Amino acid sequence: MNNGGLRYQFARLSIAEKLITVNVIVFILNALLPFLLGFRGNAISQWFELPVDLMVYITQPWSIVTYSFFHADFFHLFWNMLLLYFSARIFLNLFSARKLINVYFLGVILGGLLFVLSYNIFPVFMGSKSALIGASAGVTAVLIFICSYIPNQEVRVIFFNLKLWYIGAFFVLLDLIQIPASNPGGHLAHLGGALLGYVYARQLTKGRDIGEGFSKLLDSLGAMFKPGEKKAPMKTVYRKKNMSGKSKIDYDKESRQRKIDSILDKISKSGYESLTKAEKDFLFKAGKEE
Numbered sequence: 001m002n003n004g005g006l007r008y009q010f011a012r013l014s015i016a017e018k019l020i021t022v023n024v025i026v027f028i029l030n031a032l033l034p035f036l037l038g039f040r041g042n043a044i045s046q047w048f049e050l051p052v053d054l055m056v057y058i059t060q061p062w063s064i065v066t067y068s069f070f071h072a073d074f075f076h077l078f079w080n081m082l083l084l085y086f087s088a089r090i091f092l093n094l095f096s097a098r099k100l101i102n103v104y105f106l107g108v109i110l111g112g113l114l115f116v117l118s119y120n121i122f123p124v125f126m127g128s129k130s131a132l133i134g135a136s137a138g139v140t141a142v143l144i145f146i147c148s149y150i151p152n153q154e155v156r157v158i159f160f161n162l163k164l165w166y167i168g169a170f171f172v173l174l175d176l177i178q179i180p181a182s183n184p185g186g187h188l189a190h191l192g193g194a195l196l197g198y199v200y201a202r203q204l205t206k207g208r209d210i211g212e213g214f215s216k217l218l219d220s221l222g223a224m225f226k227p228g229e230k231k232a233p234m235k236t237v238y239r240k241k242n243m244s245g246k247s248k249i250d251y252d253k254e255s256r257q258r259k260i261d262s263i264l265d266k267i268s269k270s271g272y273e274s275l276t277k278a279e280k281d282f283l284f285k286a287g288k289e290e
Contacts (some may be wrong), residue, residue, distance in 0.1 A: 015097035016088030018244070019104070020081045023135060027077050036095035045070050050112050050132040052185075068108040070133040080135045087143040094149070094267070094283065096108030100142065103200055107141020107193035114192030115185050132184050137193035144197030146167050148268050149204065168194075205264075208269045 050067035071077040117123040148167025155159040175187040
């Protein structure tokens, strides 16, 4: 039986697995290409890492995103991808792949901006020729989003059950403590990602999705690279409405949203495991349709 090749296998992966795969491929290529092409050091990656020098950054604005696909060594890559894998498993039980993309890349962007601004504002960092690489800001954003959205949900960590907010607080405090010790730029980027994850989650509990604009931007960019499609002739569709002016579709949407809100409230109060199988299935299906 034909399995459809690598392209088909890649399409079957979850969005987190796709991100991990891309990061691994970039890491391998970045290690091999300089050797194969006879370049020295980071002659290739320097065009994609995020520089602290604003004048250099102007010449490579794409680096505010591309820096996240490059890693210093195997263990830098390994720990980032491991944390992304486990954080995303919880995330994707509740939300769609599109929302994970929003949180991840907005975390990458805010982490990068905090890094650049800090190195150009605070005197202690001025004069440094550092550059930022690594997916840590995006990974931290996903982790802290989950820890903020369902803080009382317990997860198994080796031999203990810990509430998610304990884990989130541990990682944030660890970054704060380590700023003066080593790799201050990396820890500042982590904190930028953590801030994004926290704010995104808290706003979402209030009914506001701060990533909607980013989603529309990605849709617009994606449309630029799609071949033109012939549009079907426009048709006017009349929906039968009741006396209140709402169609049956409107009522169905409102009823569905009320059910989703009720389930999310239950998760926030009692944890994901308190849901029935029917509630879990409904939430999973709703997340895929988002």
